[in-house]
Amino acid sequence: MRTNMIKFIVKRLLIAIPTLLVIIAFGFIMMRVAPGGPFTSERALPPEIERNIQEAYNLNKPIWEQFYIYIKNLSVGDFGPSFKYKDFTVNELILSGLPVSVTLGLSSIIISLFIGCFLGIVAAIKRNTYFDYSVMSISLIGICIPSFVMAPLLSLFFGLYLGLLPTSGWNGGNVLNLILPITALSLPQIAVISRMMRASTIEVLNSNFIRTARSKGLSPSYIVRKHVIRASILPIIEYLAPASAGLMTGSIIVEQIFGLPGIGRYFVVGALQRDYTLVSGVMILYASLLIALILVTDILRALLDPRVKL
Amino acid sequence: MQLTQKNINNSNLLLKVNNLSVFFNTPEGNIQVVKDANFSLNKGECLGVVGESGSGKTQTFFSITGLLSSNGYCKGSAIFKGFDLITSSEEEKRRYLGKSIGFIFQDPMTSLTPHMKIGKQLSEIAIFHEKLSSKLAMERSLEVLDIVKMPKSRDLINSYPHELSGGMKQRIMIAISLMCRPELIIADEPTTALDVTTQSEILSIFNDLKSNMNIGIILISHNIGVIAETSDNVAVMKNGLIVENGSTFNVLTNPKDEYTKHLLSCIPPWLEK
Numbered sequence: 001m002r003t004n005m006i007k008f009i010v011k012r013l014l015i016a017i018p019t020l021l022v023i024i025a026f027g028f029i030m031m032r033v034a035p036g037g038p039f040t041s042e043r044a045l046p047p048e049i050e051r052n053i054q055e056a057y058n059l060n061k062p063i064w065e066q067f068y069i070y071i072k073n074l075s076v077g078d079f080g081p082s083f084k085y086k087d088f089t090v091n092e093l094i095l096s097g098l099p100v101s102v103t104l105g106l107s108s109i110i111i112s113l114f115i116g117c118f119l120g121i122v123a124a125i126k127r128n129t130y131f132d133y134s135v136m137s138i139s140l141i142g143i144c145i146p147s148f149v150m151a152p153l154l155s156l157f158f159g160l161y162l163g164l165l166p167t168s169g170w171n172g173g174n175v176l177n178l179i180l181p182i183t184a185l186s187l188p189q190i191a192v193i194s195r196m197m198r199a200s201t202i203e204v205l206n207s208n209f210i211r212t213a214r215s216k217g218l219s220p221s222y223i224v225r226k227h228v229i230r231a232s233i234l235p236i237i238e239y240l241a242p243a244s245a246g247l248m249t250g251s252i253i254v255e256q257i258f259g260l261p262g263i264g265r266y267f268v269v270g271a272l273q274r275d276y277t278l279v280s281g282v283m284i285l286y287a288s289l290l291i292a293l294i295l296v297t298d299i300l301r302a303l304l305d306p307r308v309k310l
Numbered sequence: 311m312q313l314t315q316k317n318i319n320n321s322n323l324l325l326k327v328n329n330l331s332v333f334f335n336t337p338e339g340n341i342q343v344v345k346d347a348n349f350s351l352n353k354g355e356c357l358g359v360v361g362e363s364g365s366g367k368t369q370t371f372f373s374i375t376g377l378l379s380s381n382g383y384c385k386g387s388a389i390f391k392g393f394d395l396i397t398s399s400e401e402e403k404r405r406y407l408g409k410s411i412g413f414i415f416q417d418p419m420t421s422l423t424p425h426m427k428i429g430k431q432l433s434e435i436a437i438f439h440e441k442l443s444s445k446l447a448m449e450r451s452l453e454v455l456d457i458v459k460m461p462k463s464r465d466l467i468n469s470y471p472h473e474l475s476g477g478m479k480q481r482i483m484i485a486i487s488l489m490c491r492p493e494l495i496i497a498d499e500p501t502t503a504l505d506v507t508t509q510s511e512i513l514s515i516f517n518d519l520k521s522n523m524n525i526g527i528i529l530i531s532h533n534i535g536v537i538a539e540t541s542d543n544v545a546v547m548k549n550g551l552i553v554e555n556g557s558t559f560n561v562l563t564n565p566k567d568e569y570t571k572h573l574l575s576c577i578p579p580w581l582e583k
């Protein structure tokens with residue numbers, strides 16, 4: 001089992017390298033095809049200065065050579081200098097934004113999983129009761145309202161009208177500052193997860209092996225804990241990677257709205273200002289995170305379901 | 311008639327079912343799949359239930375044990391040792407289920423929890439009902455695996471259902487029903503999908519349980535040959551009705567109902583003794 005697991009992980013990491021290369025190349029080309037460059041501005045620069053800048057950032061070299069240089073630096077973990085934040089490297093910028101984004105993303109995913117699964121299970125057990133109906137209709141609303149609508153509504157209501165919570169800023173990671181952004185990010189995920197969990201739990205509750213468990217006279221709570229959950233949570237595990245992707249894109253907007261100095265904000269600023277290296281760096285980070293998550297998903301699935309072999 | 315007379319104040323009486331009806335709410339309306347069933351079972355005896363597919367055999371016994379799907383409900387009474395299983399609460403019923411009443415399900419392939427080791431699926435019953443320690447419960451599991459003649463039971467308790475063959479799963483199902491030394495076993499087609507050798511082995515296990523452990527057995531089957539081999543009494547079901555009910559010998563040699571005659575005529579001649 002253990003050696004299998006290590007082999008599996010190594011194999012997947014090796015497959016991840018070409019995947020990442022394709023993503024990097026794609027991003028690289030997309031950025032350069034988009035009109036404008038990092039140093040084009042309203043006021044034309046004197047030609048010598050422009051040439052000097054181009055030279056300093058290798059922009060005068062052919063595009064394939066730029067790509068080669070970029071990959072070569074990446075292979076030693078160097079994401080290059082930021083084109084816009086002149087005194088910083090992309091590594092420094094990402095490292096400064098990482099704590100904010102990781103705190104936001106991890107708490108959102110954990111909160112969404114726990115609340116979503118719990119609501120889904122209870123709704124399935126109490127199906128066709130008022131509890132079930134209210135969870136399902138509220139979650140339908142949650143699915144329909146995206147984070148970028150939810151976020152301003154939340155800050156308007158809890159921040160401005162009620163004055164209960166701060167509407168923006170990181171404030172050193174103060175819990176009060178995190179509540180609104182995490183809520184805005186989690187609500188759509190909670191909605192999706194609770195519906196998925198409800199559906200899969202109902203399916204498991206109707207399965208033959210639960211009938212066997214009931215024929216043993218075991219208590220309902222024991223049956224749910226030991227026989228139902230492990231089977232009904234499998235679709236949620238599959239959903240982990242798409243959910244995280246949703247959270248990442250959500251966080252780009254939510255960080256912007258709540259003025260949080262996370263990676264998502266650098267991504268937006270970088271894209272608007274053609275900061276090639278910064279955007280590529282953030283993109284590579286997101287892609288690697290997703291690839292790692294898919295790997296974790298596969299491992300979790302094998303741990304939960306004995307029929308799945310790595 | 312004589313049979314029911316004898317049962318009334320019989321201390322051997324294990325299960326008495328009166329006017330049992332089963333209904334389902336379906337999108338097409340309310341349907342009745344069991345109609346006023348009456349039958350009884352003594353300790354150490356076997357009641358065979360035959361009938362074609364869809365005649366209501368399984369639902370009759372799901373209703374008694376409270377295992378009907380959520381759109382189903384039932385009326386009537388099912389007195390098990392003086393206790394009405396139909397009107398009792400879920401909680402009261404759980405004291406009997408898995409302890410004094412064992413259920414063997416029709417489809418062994420899907421009736422075991424896929425993510426739980428066989429040993430746990432057996433031992434949890436004794437842990438729950440008899441408060442045994444995990445260690446003692448595991449020993450009990452090995453004992454019942456012995457009764458159902460499973461070889462290499464020590465490896466078996468650490469395997470998962472998908473690693474077993476259909477016949478092995480069927481025996482595990484029987485072992486599950488035996489964990490707490492039941493007084494009544496309801497076996498729903500325990501031998502379908504098995505080869506003839508395995509089938510006769512399993513039937514001989516039932517015969518042992520009946521005579522050695524004094525367990526009452528209800529054996530559901532659409533194979534009248536299987537019934538003839540094991541049952542003391544037979545109930546014949548058709549379209550939710552019990553059309554004939556009596557001692558196996560009487561029913562098989564002198565069938566009164568047209569449907570029973572038809573069933574008997576379906577037995578290949580080389581099976582008749």
Ligand SMILES: Nc1ncnc2c1ncn2[C@@H]1O[C@H](COP(=O)(O)OP(=O)(O)OP(=O)(O)O)[C@@H](O)[C@H]1O
Binds near residue numbers: 366367370381
């Ligand atoms: N949940 C349900 N909702 C509606 N009808 C049902 C439901 N479950 C069973 N039935 C119906 O009840 C009838 C009796 O089914 P039952 O399972 O008792 O048949 P059976 O005699 O055991 O057949 P088989 O030999 O194929 O196992 C069938 O017509 C079936 O369609």
Ligand SMILES: [Mg+2]
Binds near residue numbers: 367368369498
């Ligand atoms: Mg059946």
